Amino acid sequence: MARAFRHLKGGVRIVNDRIQDMGTLTPFVNESVTDGKGFVLAPGFIDSHSHHDRRLFENPSAIAVTSQGVTTIVVGQDGGSTPIDTIRARIKATPISVNVATYTGQAWLREQVMKDDLLRKATAEEIGSMKIILDRELDKGSLGLGTGLEYEEAFYSNRDEVVELAKVAAAKGGRYISHIRSEDMHVEESIEEIIEIGRAAKIPVQISHIKIALRSKWGNSASIVRQLQQARLEGINITADVYPYNMWGSTPRVLFPKKDFESLVSAEFATRELFDPASSVMTNYPPNKTYEGKTVTEIGKLNNETPAQALLRIIRETAETGSSIVATSMSEVDISNFIDWEHANICSDGTISGHPRGHGSFTRVLGKYVREQNLMPLETAIYKMTGLTAEHVGIKYRGVIARGNFADLVLFDPATIIDKATITNSTALSTGIEYVWVNGKLVYRNQVAQPNFPGRFIVR
Ligand SMILES: [Zn+2]
Numbered sequence: 001m002a003r004a005f006r007h008l009k010g011g012v013r014i015v016n017d018r019i020q021d022m023g024t025l026t027p028f029v030n031e032s033v034t035d036g037k038g039f040v041l042a043p044g045f046i047d048s049h050s051h052h053d054r055r056l057f058e059n060p061s062a063i064a065v066t067s068q069g070v071t072t073i074v075v076g077q078d079g080g081s082t083p084i085d086t087i088r089a090r091i092k093a094t095p096i097s098v099n100v101a102t103y104t105g106q107a108w109l110r111e112q113v114m115k116d117d118l119l120r121k122a123t124a125e126e127i128g129s130m131k132i133i134l135d136r137e138l139d140k141g142s143l144g145l146g147t148g149l150e151y152e153e154a155f156y157s158n159r160d161e162v163v164e165l166a167k168v169a170a171a172k173g174g175r176y177i178s179h180i181r182s183e184d185m186h187v188e189e190s191i192e193e194i195i196e197i198g199r200a201a202k203i204p205v206q207i208s209h210i211k212i213a214l215r216s217k218w219g220n221s222a223s224i225v226r227q228l229q230q231a232r233l234e235g236i237n238i239t240a241d242v243y244p245y246n247m248w249g250s251t252p253r254v255l256f257p258k259k260d261f262e263s264l265v266s267a268e269f270a271t272r273e274l275f276d277p278a279s280s281v282m283t284n285y286p287p288n289k290t291y292e293g294k295t296v297t298e299i300g301k302l303n304n305e306t307p308a309q310a311l312l313r314i315i316r317e318t319a320e321t322g323s324s325i326v327a328t329s330m331s332e333v334d335i336s337n338f339i340d341w342e343h344a345n346i347c348s349d350g351t352i353s354g355h356p357r358g359h360g361s362f363t364r365v366l367g368k369y370v371r372e373q374n375l376m377p378l379e380t381a382i383y384k385m386t387g388l389t390a391e392h393v394g395i396k397y398r399g400v401i402a403r404g405n406f407a408d409l410v411l412f413d414p415a416t417i418i419d420k421a422t423i424t425n426s427t428a429l430s431t432g433i434e435y436v437w438v439n440g441k442l443v444y445r446n447q448v449a450q451p452n453f454p455g456r457f458i459v460r
Pocket of ligand 1: 078148179208209349
């Protein structure tokens with residue numbers, strides 16, 4: 001690593017919402033003191049790719065988030081987003097425990113302009129209209145442009161359409177973050193595409209939840225890291241985030257890279273290469289709730305079908321309602337390589353239920369990958385959850401314990417920290433997170449949310 005990390009014994013003085021001082025401190029008269037008991041005090045973790053906003057205002061204490069030590073969520077991911085005025089109004093009406101920052105989603109922009117006619121390229125005039133909306137959101141503090149090019153709302157847009165929008169974000173000092181067009185069959189070309197977007201729009205680009213979700217490409221992470229390093233040598237500011245699980249969670253429609261949702265040949269390819277149907281579980285299945293919690297193989301057995309036939313049934317039956325699957329799909333070696341990449345930060349890609357990553361990503365990295373597997377020093381892992389992340393998404397005055405920065409802090413026990421959430425119990429709370437402060441207020445203590453709601457909307 002090119003960077004040196006420092007840790008020191010001492011105290012941190014919080015005054016109102018800021019860090020006023022740190023080091024060897026003597027309490028003032030009547031100053032309240034929290035004993036850190038020799039645990040680790042780190043900047044509050046920043047989740048660069050979160051979907052925890054989905055039911056945030058029904059759960060304003062956001063325990064899925066704070067129980068991992070996360071103090072800021074970055075939403076507006078995968079091409080979706082909520083207008084900033086709406087987010088601000090919701091926070092005002094229902095104060096929340098965590099900070100929120102957002103990108104502006106390309107699919108959302110397309111929907112504003114093209115309505116539901118999305119399975120095509122946008123016209124020049126439509127792109128012009130999208131640019132105006134994006135520019136307005138950037139002025140309100142959007143971090144930049146987010147895309148989800150694998151999803152149908154954006155899949156039919158081309159590179160030029162994205163570059164046109166990315167240039168608007170670049171002009172305002174914003175950034176580009178993307179769930180790239182393919183994470184399986186065409187992952188290398190899709191990485192080439194995001195590199196090209198960075199080059200053409202002169203904008204920092206971040207690959208969301210980098211992974212290799214194709215069995216015959218497992219092990220290619222080293223060559224992908226070389227591809228990324230090559231782009232960086234050329235001057236393109238490309239970075240990535242990654243979550244620490246070998247399973248993703250999304251719509252099962254992404255299992256059809258060619259969007260041929262009725263093809264048995266493609267379904268058979270998917271069950272062979274793209275996921276393991278015997279360990280991949282439907283987590284949301286509106287037309288038949290009894291399928292929730294069952295694997296694709298199990299659903300097949302119930303209907304005397306092969307896993308591939310069951311997959312076609314799932315796509316067919318949920319075409320209108322949508323559905324969610326947690327699919328086993330990645331290799332541990334690739335996950336470790338991506339987490340270890342110098343320019344990768346940690347994210348959850350999580351929601352408040354469904355996939356265990358929503359409750360366990362950050363604690364899992366610190367427990368499993370740092371303590372148990374010794375993948376990297378603790379300081380490096382923390383940096384990948386804080387200072388590096390703040391740089392990658394463009395957040396200021398957070399992510400580092402420094403005088404004048406906001407007092408977002410987490411105190412944890414490095415000897416016991418670990419995730420507990422699983423597919424069948426996706427909301428189990430992690431252990432080892434002792435205290436979490438957001439903007440100087442305590443929001444979480446030993447598995448209990450505290451009734452403070454100091455979360456703010458964070459602007460670029
Ligand atoms: Zn995504």
